[in-house]
Amino acid sequence: APVVRLEDYRPTDFLIDTVVLDIALDATATRVHADFSVRRNPAGRADAPLVLQGDELVLLSVTRDGVRLTADQYQADPQGLILPGPLPESFSLTIETMVNPSANTKLMGLYRSGGNYCTQCEAEGFRRITYFLDRPDVLSVYTTRLEAARADAPLLLANGNLVERGDIPGTGRHYAVWHDPHPKPAYLFALVGGTLDTLAEEFVTASGRKVEIAVHVEAGKRERAAYALDALRRSMRWDETTFGREYDLDVFNVVAVSDFNMGAMENKGLNIFNDKYVLASSDTATDADYAGIETVIAHEYFHNWTGNRITCRDWFQLCLKEGLTVFRDQEFSADERSRPVKRIADVRTLRTQQFAEDSGPLSHPVRPRTYREINNFYTATVYEKGAEIVRMLRSLIGPAAFRRGMDLYFARCDGTAATIEDFLGCFAEASGRDLGHFAQWYEQAGTPVVTASGQYDAAAGTYRLTLSQATPPTPGQPTKAPMVIPIVLGLVGASGDALPIATTNEATVDADGLFVLDSANATITFTGLTERPVPSLLRGFSAPVRLESELDDDDLVVLFRHDSDPFNQWQAGQTLATRLILAAMRGETVNTRFGEALGHFLDSDARNDPAFAAQVLALPSEADIARDIGRDINPTAIHNARLAVKRALGAELAPHLNALHGALQSSEAYRPDAANTGRRALRNAALDLLAAGDATEGAARATAQFDEADNMTERLGALAVLVLIPGAARDHALATFAARYGDNPLVLDKWFALQAGIPEEGTLDRITELARHPAFSMGNPNRIRALFGSFAMTNATQFNREDGRGYDLIADTVLALDARNPQVAARLLTAFRTWRVLEPIRRGKAEAALRRVAATQGLSPDVSDIAGRSLE
Ligand code: HT7
Ligand code: ZN
Numbered sequence: 001a002p003v004v005r006l007e008d009y010r011p012t013d014f015l016i017d018t019v020v021l022d023i024a025l026d027a028t029a030t031r032v033h034a035d036f037s038v039r040r041n042p043a044g045r046a047d048a049p050l051v052l053q054g055d056e057l058v059l060l061s062v063t064r065d066g067v068r069l070t071a072d073q074y075q076a077d078p079q080g081l082i083l084p085g086p087l088p089e090s091f092s093l094t095i096e097t098m099v100n101p102s103a104n105t106k107l108m109g110l111y112r113s114g115g116n117y118c119t120q121c122e123a124e125g126f127r128r129i130t131y132f133l134d135r136p137d138v139l140s141v142y143t144t145r146l147e148a149a150r151a152d153a154p155l156l157l158a159n160g161n162l163v164e165r166g167d168i169p170g171t172g173r174h175y176a177v178w179h180d181p182h183p184k185p186a187y188l189f190a191l192v193g194g195t196l197d198t199l200a201e202e203f204v205t206a207s208g209r210k211v212e213i214a215v216h217v218e219a220g221k222r223e224r225a226a227y228a229l230d231a232l233r234r235s236m237r238w239d240e241t242t243f244g245r246e247y248d249l250d251v252f253n254v255v256a257v258s259d260f261n262m263g264a265m266e267n268k269g270l271n272i273f274n275d276k277y278v279l280a281s282s283d284t285a286t287d288a289d290y291a292g293i294e295t296v297i298a299h300e301y302f303h304n305w306t307g308n309r310i311t312c313r314d315w316f317q318l319c320l321k322e323g324l325t326v327f328r329d330q331e332f333s334a335d336e337r338s339r340p341v342k343r344i345a346d347v348r349t350l351r352t353q354q355f356a357e358d359s360g361p362l363s364h365p366v367r368p369r370t371y372r373e374i375n376n377f378y379t380a381t382v383y384e385k386g387a388e389i390v391r392m393l394r395s396l397i398g399p400a401a402f403r404r405g406m407d408l409y410f411a412r413c414d415g416t417a418a419t420i421e422d423f424l425g426c427f428a429e430a431s432g433r434d435l436g437h438f439a440q441w442y443e444q445a446g447t448p449v450v451t452a453s454g455q456y457d458a459a460a461g462t463y464r465l466t467l468s469q470a471t472p473p474t475p476g477q478p479t480k481a482p483m484v485i486p487i488v489l490g491l492v493g494a495s496g497d498a499l500p501i502a503t504t505n506e507a508t509v510d511a512d513g514l515f516v517l518d519s520a521n522a523t524i525t526f527t528g529l530t531e532r533p534v535p536s537l538l539r540g541f542s543a544p545v546r547l548e549s550e551l552d553d554d555d556l557v558v559l560f561r562h563d564s565d566p567f568n569q570w571q572a573g574q575t576l577a578t579r580l581i582l583a584a585m586r587g588e589t590v591n592t593r594f595g596e597a598l599g600h601f602l603d604s605d606a607r608n609d610p611a612f613a614a615q616v617l618a619l620p621s622e623a624d625i626a627r628d629i630g631r632d633i634n635p636t637a638i639h640n641a642r643l644a645v646k647r648a649l650g651a652e653l654a655p656h657l658n659a660l661h662g663a664l665q666s667s668e669a670y671r672p673d674a675a676n677t678g679r680r681a682l683r684n685a686a687l688d689l690l691a692a693g694d695a696t697e698g699a700a701r702a703t704a705q706f707d708e709a710d711n712m713t714e715r716l717g718a719l720a721v722l723v724l725i726p727g728a729a730r731d732h733a734l735a736t737f738a739a740r741y742g743d744n745p746l747v748l749d750k751w752f753a754l755q756a757g758i759p760e761e762g763t764l765d766r767i768t769e770l771a772r773h774p775a776f777s778m779g780n781p782n783r784i785r786a787l788f789g790s791f792a793m794t795n796a797t798q799f800n801r802e803d804g805r806g807y808d809l810i811a812d813t814v815l816a817l818d819a820r821n822p823q824v825a826a827r828l829l830t831a832f833r834t835w836r837v838l839e840p841i842r843r844g845k846a847e848a849a850l851r852r853v854a855a856t857q858g859l860s861p862d863v864s865d866i867a868g869r870s871l872e
Contacts, residue, residue, distance in 0.1 A: 001372045001861035006316040012133055013044030013051075017183075019140045021130075025101075025117050025148040025193045030110060031060070032097045034130040036140075039090035050083040050093075052131035055109070055124070059131070060096035081131040097130050104128070105779065105820045113259035114218050116194025117153060118272055120265055123315060123374045126186035136312045137417040139183035146191055147175040153193035155216065159184070159268045161250045180268055182248065183415065185311050190267030192255045197222035199229050203247070206240045211247050216255045217278060224279040227672065228254065228293055235298040238332050243406060245305045254278065254297070258745065261781050261823050262378065264296050266303030273300070276746055276782055282670035284747050286713040287680055290672040294336065299329040305410060313417040315374045319366045319442070320420055322378075323386020330387060337674040340566035341611045347541045347567070350388065352623050353380035354544070358447045359627070360833045361870050363474040367420055367442040373865040375823050381445070388544040389441045395486045395514060395542055396438065397431035405430035437518060438484045445474040448483055450517065452549040456532040463491070463533050468521040469545070475872060485517040488542040488565075491526060491533035496562025502528045513539065534558045539565040553579065553592040560597050570615055573598070577645065578620050578628055584641035595652045602656040610664065611678025617685040619646055622796045632839045635796035639759055643692070650693020657690035661701060670711040677713075684717030691721045699729045706733050716750055723754050748775045749786035756791040763798045764805055767791055778817060781824045788813045792831030799831065800838065804845030807832070811849040814863060815856055822860030829853065829866045847871070 020035040038050065059076050062069045064083070075082040081095070104111035109128025110119050119125065127134040144158035149172055156165070160180025167174045199222050200214035213232055215225040232254065239245040249269045256278035264273040277296040280289055306328060307321035334342040357363060357380050364379070366386050371377055394402040405427035413422055420442050428435045448471045455464045467487065471480035490513050491499040501509055504525040509515045515524060526533070534555045538547050551559075559572035576594040583590040598616070606613035620628075625638045650657065664683035666676070687705060691698020698721060706718035719737060722730045734751065741747035752773075755766055770776060770787055777783050792799050792810045799806040810831055817825040835846035853859070854867035 001865070003370050003372055004315075004374075006314070006367075006369045009314050009316075011043040012041050012135070012138055013048035014038050014133065015041045016133055016138055016140045018143070020143045020145075022145045023147065023191065025146060025153055027102045027112065027152075028100050030099050030101055030117075032099060032130050034095045034097070034132075036093045036095070036132075037090070038093050040087075047085065049085050050087060052081045052083075052095075053124070053127040053134045054078060054080050054097075054131045055128045057128065057131065058098040060098055061094075062096075063094040065091050076131075095131050099129060106823065107259055107261045107781070107821060108823070110191070111259070113257040114194075116192065116196065116218070116257065117148075118192050118194075118255065118257050119190050119267075120261065120272065121189050121267070122187040122265060124187075126189055129189075132186050134186050135314065136185040136187060137314060139185055139311070139415075139417065141181060141183050142189060143177065143179045144189075144191060145175055145177045146193060147173055148193050150174045153195070155192070155194060155196050155198075157190075157192040157216070157253055157255065157270055159188070159190055159270050161269075180249075182268060182309065184268050184308060185417065188266070188268045188308055188311075190265070190270040190272055192216070192253075192270065192272065195219050196255065197225075199225040201229065201233070203233055203236055203252075205236075205246045207246060209246070211236075211250060211252055213252045214254065215278060216253065217275065218256070218258065221256075221275075221279055224281045224284065225256070227280045227285075227290060228256075228273075228278045228297055231294040231297040232301060234294075234336065235301040235332060238298070238335065239302060239305070239328075242331070242335075243305070243328070243403075243410075245410070247304065248309070252301075254300075258782070259780055261821070264300045266300040266307055268304070268308050271300045273297075274782065276749075279746060280672075282672075282711045284712055284741070284744060286716050286750075287672055287677040289712075291333070291337070291677070295329050295333050298332045299325055302328040302332070309415065310409070310413045311417045313419050315371070315377070316367055316369070317419050318374075318377060319382045319386035319389075320418060320423055322383045323366065323388075324390050324423075326383050326387035327390040330391075338609070338611050338678070340570075341609075341615060341678070343540060343567055344570050344612075344615045346384075346387075348621075350380070350384045350544060351627065352621065354384045355447050355546070355627060356623065356834055357381055357830075358385070358445060358474070359472075359630075360836060361475060361872055362830060362833045362866070363445045365443050365445045365477075371865075373826070373861045375862055376826055376865050385544055392441070392484075392486050392543055393427060393435075393438070395488065396484070396516065397427060397433055401431035401433075402427070440481060440483055444471065444480055444483065445477055446471040446480060448480075448485060448543075448545045450485060450487070450538070450543075450545045450547050452535065452537055452547065454533075454535055454550075456529070458532070461527065461529045463526040463529055463535075465524045465526065465535060466521065467515075467517050467524070469517055470520070475869070482518065482520045485543045485545060487515045487517055487537060488513050488539040489515060490536045490539060490563075490565065491529075492536050492558060492562055492564075493531050493533065494558060496558065498564055499529060499531070499533050501526065514542075536563050536565055536568045538568070540567045541571075551575075553594075557593050557597050560594075561600070566612060570612070573601075573616050574620050574624070578625060580645045581620065581625055581638070581641050582628070584644045585637055595649055598649065599653055599656050602653065602660060606660070606682065607663075609678070610682035611674065614678065614681035614685040617682070617689055619649075626796070626834070626837070631837050633834075633837050634839045634842070635800040636802075639797045646689065646692040648693075650689045650691070650698075652693070654690055654693050654697075657686045657693075658697075660686040661690065680711075680713045680717070684714065684720075687717060688721055691725065695725050699725050699727070703729050703733065706736075712747070716754075720754055723758055726760070742775070745775060745780070746782070749782055752776070752783065752786040753790035753794075756787050757794045759795060759797045761798075763791070763795065764801070764809060767809065778820065781821065784813075784817065784824055784828065788828055789831075792828060800842050800846075802841055802845075804842075804849065807846050807849035811853050814853055818860050818863050819858075822862035825860065826862035826866045829863055829870070832870050835870070 016036045018037045022033040024031045101110045101112045108125040146156040156176035158178035160178050163179045164177040196216040198216050203211045203213045215229045217225045254271045256273045256275035260274035306324045408426040424435045451468050556572045563569040576592045626633045702718040702721040709715040722733045814825045814829045
């Protein structure tokens, strides 16, 4: 595939103002009749031909201004249609195409899922339905008429409002006409046809507009749609109160399908979801699933303003909608649940996904400058780091100016296809600040490392804090400039008091403790101190950087026990635990006093905020430790050291953990609210740690919890502990679980995932066996992610086996999947993204597997792009 460059952007030569579609749904031969009103774009080239994109299309006819064109009047193949001209300033164009939804295994364009019809058009799927100017800066008003056999598809949905429906007498067929008055790019087009159960209610917007909000699920699953509908209602209200954004159509439809490449899609007025992010009941979904549903429902809904009303000029601006919308969904969940716990969870994701991506060959700027395959840029960098940039912007200019900037953005850019410059311009204007330097965050890849060192002068009562920053080189960016890094800080006394902040230059640290590091080095001199302070830096994780500070273990214990910033309190615990694990890797035993501090914490604060305590109890992951070490990684050595520390802590804290595990049991009916979710999270975390300390006692408690649980969170929490303890109890629990949920693929995914994550030699054979299980299918992305994705992304010791068989398994799976579903295959291949930091033997094996993939003939652009960049 050719390289697409941001610098080559130019407007289209034509615009398409209206699109009228008449689509006769058929499982293997769907006819698409498309009427376009086309005009020359004043910003385009005069006399240019009309070049439309297609993808695997069968063309039936082309008609211009009512006259059917003969084959010599256009050039067409499955991938494009050109009208050479001369062409008038404006004209009507009618194109008839034929598509086969049943043969569409890529799940892009129009396809079948669970016997229903659905579409996925982002990023370039509309061109698989009809020839079009398939790019986000071409905005059109769509009218869609759908027709189908009533028995085949009783429900017919498209974007916008329903304007007409009826039977076609004597045919057994019916139709529905939908009109969307809001101009939109083709990637937001959607239709659904099929047999679906509906759960609906009325939502009245702040200004009194009545909206029907509905969730449609596969037949028989309606009662599992209630939480999604509730989350939708709460999201709509939150966007009104927090950002003044109201919904703008008469209906808002959400449809859940079981075959879906990603999480969900924000099509205008007709969101289509992976059913994993819709279906939930206490018996089938964990608290984490409920939280995921809430977040994804909110995310797609929030796109209505950040993505749909204001869309992207080109795909390089993807973070304009994705980073901003992730920020908005994070804020929503923080408001609905616990803000600190949400922040910790988000930072965990950022570090495991984005920091890993940014430290390897797939590193790219939040706004990339080139791509070969845009589907490969729906990344943690664009999404999560993109959200961090918006968060930093708010910290820098303050919440009031931030809100003014958002208001200005909505007012000024509504109805347009915008750029990052348009977005930042609104905040510069609203705050009166120059954001030119800050904009570097969109351009420069890599994770900045901030180094802090301090000097206390008791006689002078001063503390000199020196901060410096450096960003390691990334592909195509060998040298880096200093960034604008907001560092929120505080000073803590030995007994835990917050010390007053006064500096020699009062402007440097503001009342909220914000210091802006915008050069390579800076020094802050704090004055008026009567004791040596412990600096608490990067509070709330105020910037997506790696912080290296020279705090000793005692300082960290002070922060762990007393920091008023919950994020840094948690971080201090993580750092202490990391030190224990690193010492274990060196064969040393050290006493960081972490066990003692944790015991104290479990007896005091933990019960006040169980959700937070659960985060504290979860040791740094193997990936966290690997990131800390940075090179010559031996995942088995990390696993063993971490396990040794976990065992020791589990044994040391056994009395506390046993007491907690018992006390946190509840006989009340299941509710997925924040308080009960926190309680169950802590109970599961306590069980996990105590089972590490005492496998016999742990297995007994886990078995009892597994048998007694009346909800999936505790059942799965117990099973997750049991799968780590080989023996009859594990085999029995796995069999019981499979028997109970044999007819529920989404629940069986949890069973696949847990087994794929077992850090044992035998897991490879177990996976081969599970791939033959009747519930497994290479045609369903959720199954692939559950079995192979979990193995590659979470089972560090077995994926990175020294014999290379883990790499081969994933390489073989990628190759087997590529022709069927390149998008999912390419994503699976990103499991190799940190291969260069492995120790030499594993590095060699990983490279060989990657080279084998890269050398395969006939690769999709998706897989070839990831393989190629991974090896660069
Ligand atoms: N905007 C969507 C991203 C997306 C997608 C979704 C489903 C299948 C394929 C897709 N390609 C891109 C989802 C979102 O970020 O909200
Ligand atoms: Zn999104």
